[in-house]
Amino acid sequence: MPEIIHPRTRRIDVVEEHFGRSILDPFRWLENNARSDRHVAEWIAQQNAVTQDHLESLSGRSVFRERLTAMLNHEQFSVPVKRGGRYFFTRQSGEDNQPKLILRSGEDGQDRVLIDPHGWSSDNGDALAEWAPSDEGALLAYGVQSGGTDWRTIRVLDVDTGETWGDEVRWARFMQIVWAKDGSGFFYSRYPEPEGGATDTAGVANHAVYYHALGTPQSADRLVYSDPERPQVLHLVERTDDGRYLVIYSTPGAGMNALAIVDLTAPGWVARRLVAGLDEEWSVIxxxxxxxxxxxxxxxxxxxxxxxxxxxxxxSPVEIVPEDEAVLASAALCGGRILAAYLVDARTEVRRIKPDGTPDGVVRLPGIGSAGAFEGSGKDNEAFFLFSSFDTPITIYRYDVAVDSYEVWAQPQVAADLDRIAVEQRFYRSKDGTSVPIFIVRKRHAAGPAPTLLYGYGGFGISMVPIYNPMHIAWIEQGGVVAIANIRGGGEYGRAWHAAGRFENRQNAFDDFIAAGEFLKREGITPADGLAIQGESNGGLLVGAVTNQRPDLFAAALPGVGVMDMLRYHRFTGGTMWISDFGSPDDEKHFAGLLAYSPYHNIRPRRDYPAILATTADADDRVVPGHTFKYVAALQAEDLGPKPRLVRVETRAGHGAGMSRDKLVSLYADLWAFAAHWTGLKIREVP
Structure with a gap:
């Protein structure tokens, strides 16, 4: 393979003082938006050209592309929402780039396509986002996501005629759509219109809840709730089944929120705060x-x-279900029973509970895996939930609450022999002795060490639970191993597990991930030079940080849409929401810890680094691509050994949601081919 010559990146003289420390930032100009700065656009073009030259030389790329296309060539369904005897759900066939919204009239009725986003853009980069039917099922409000952005435009569809109404609501972001019970309008959350319409750089201040009355212009929308004293807080809405109460969650992120309600039957719609603080989680079920x-x-x-x-x-809170040794992940009131999903070592157990708190048995799930997304109402015995595991595609079940029985409602047929997949949960010790669970997925009866993809996240209380990922199956088919580490910072063992990887404790998450890699090698699961690591968003930060700390441990690193500059992350778009998990670089008590692990600031020259393929997208307005650009430029500027440090920049895509199927296949074919080459995974055609 020819030597890779990285493009030279212009350096500028930027030095800032932070609490007595001089911090260099020579690649700050790469924070600029490529749409308005031709120099950044030229840099992206040069980098993509070098990256594509390398990727095209990899023999496994076409094999992975073919297999991933086949893997995704099956139907995928969402949990149906029942309104007025009608069932609304999304379905994506193997030929679809985007999911379509489907209506089924009656339990055994015919399916009808309500919304097909494939005609919205030439590259299929526009997607159906949030959607909600009215209580009678006659109207549907839905969000349009353009090119991967977090911004939404909300429109209204007449379900019977298929006519799109003239209503158009813009500047919605981070929201749900909630109808008034009489179908006269809906509630949603939005930001002020960005100055000059610059959605890609707009911040996240002054989120507010509005009501849109059908047939009126957006300028007439009614402000329902805001919090000027806490401008960085998000406000999300739900509604009780009977239509009386609007529920408002105000959150800075990281699983903590205030709670307010609005009595929609009372004049004036005055918000009543039930919980003012932002220190605990409150969720109306x-x-x-x-x-x-x-x-x-x-x-x-x-x-x-x-x-x-x-x-x-x-x-005052009256306890009906006390805290348990297992983590209560979610719950819903359906058919007169509370269906409570608990995590037991990251695996789901669903318990039935009467409204007075009396235990009422356990729902016997189809296997060991993850169950959730319970959809139903408090008085209707018909409910739905999904179940999945590493070797079980997402399947939708219809559950009869009264008789405690369920049946398959939608189950995909996949192009893989999942009986040949083995799933094992193991535990290992981290640096400080903490026991950490890890899932290991590989071919059944596999013998000897094999190149391994190690995945992690470790932040914001988000748990890595067993769920089917066809991308991983394509790697395992080739004889590789996939490992998912349940590191601290997640929610697998509740708030204490989250707190143990938050703020000044974040190094624990990195130590856990490093210890996972050492465990895989020590146990003979992974060969000495066969470990690739992957993570996205906060997981991209994880990959960048541990690569700096232990470059010798990894053969390849795949940081995706990562937060790489921990001293400036809060200055872009939604970054201020992450202060609740990272801490603020403007606060001296957090600054030193952030600087100590910031991937951009801790690259260690004259050490052999793994091969690195960083990925981002030009329309990512959550973790702006400048994070990845600066990080890659800094990598390429140092002497880090002979392996490549590359960046792949997707066009008309964002932070992941809404990415078309063909772009998804292309992305993962590149990632797996790169990882396979540098870990020694032998690629062959799959019969």
Missing amino acids: GSDGDVLFVLTSQDAERRRIVTLDLADPEP
């Missing part, structure tokens, strides 16, 4: 008249369920 059933982490690191009686002027 159902209601019975004035009584709310609420999942909370108040006085319960692994969560509990309480009731709040709104007839009381100052309602």
Whole structure:
């Protein structure tokens, strides 16, 4: 293979003082937007050209592309939403680049396509985002996501006629759509219109809840709730089944929120704060008249369920389901029962509970895996949920709450022999002795070490649970191993596990991930030079940080859409929302810790680094691509050994959601071919 010559990146003289430290930032100009700065656009073009030359030389690329195309050539379904005897759900066939929205009238009715986004753009980069049918199922409000952005434009569809109404709501972002019970309009969350319409650089201040009355211009929309004293907080909405209460969650991120309600039957729609602080989690799972059933982490690191009686002027939580040794991940009130999904060592157990808190048995799931997304109402015995595992595609089940039985409602047929896949959960010790679980997925009866993809996230209380990923199956078919580490910073063991990887404790997450790599090699699962690591977003930060700390441990690193400059992350778009997990670089108590692991600032010259393929997208307005650009430029500027440090920049794509199927196939074919080459995975055709 010919030597890779990285493009030279212009350096500029930028030095800033932070708490007595002089910090160099020679590639700050790469923070500029490529649409307005031709120098950044030229840099991207040069980098992509070098990256594509290398990728085209890899023998396994076409094999992975073919297999990934076949792997994704099956139907995928969302959990149906039942309104007025009609079932609404998304379906994506193997030929679709984007999911379509489907209507089924009656339990055994014919399916009808309501929304097909494939005609919205020539490259299929525009996607259907959030959607919600009215209570009678006659109208549907839906969000349009253009080119991967987080911004949404909301439109309204007449379900019976297929006519799109003239209503158009813009500047919605980070929101749900919630209808008024009578179908006269809907609630949503939005930001002020960005100055000059610059959506790609707009910040995230002054989020607010509005009501849009059908048939009126957006300028007439009614402000329902905002919090000028906390401008960086998000406000998300739900509604009780009976239509009486609008529920408002105000959150800075990281699983903590205030709670307010609006009585929609009262004049003036005055918001009533039930919880003002942002220190715990409060999530309404159902209601019975004035009584709310609420999942909370108040006085319960692994969560509990309480009731709040709104007839009381100052309602206090009344516990009905106490904290358990297992983590209460989610719950829903369906058919007169609370269906509570618990995590037991990152695997789901669903328990039935009566509204007074009395245990009522366990739902026997189809296997060991993940169950959730329970959809139903408090009085309807018909509910739906999904189940999946590493070797089980996402399957939708219809559940009869009254008789405690379920049946398959939608199950995909996949182009892989999943009976040949083995899933194992192991535990290993981290640097400080903490026991950490890890899932290992590989071919059944595999013998000897094999090139391994190690995946992690470790932040914001997000748990890495067993779920089917066809991308991983394509790697395993070739004889590779996939390992998913449940490192600290996630929510696998509740708030304590999250806190152990948050703020000044974030090094624990990195230590856990490094220890996972050492464990895989020590146990003979992975060969000495056969470990690739992957992570996206906060996981991209993880990959960048551990690569700097232990470059000798990894053969290849795949950081995707990563947060790479920890001293400036809060200055771009949604970055301020992450302060609740990272800490603020403007605060001296957090600054030193952030600087100590920031991937951009801790590259270690004159050490052999693994091969690195960083990925990002030009329309990512959540983790802006400048993070990856600066990081890659800094890597390429140092003497880090003979392996390549490359960047792949996707066009008309964002942080991941809404990416078309063909772009997804292309991305992962490149990632796996790169990882296979540098870990020694032998690629062959799959019969």
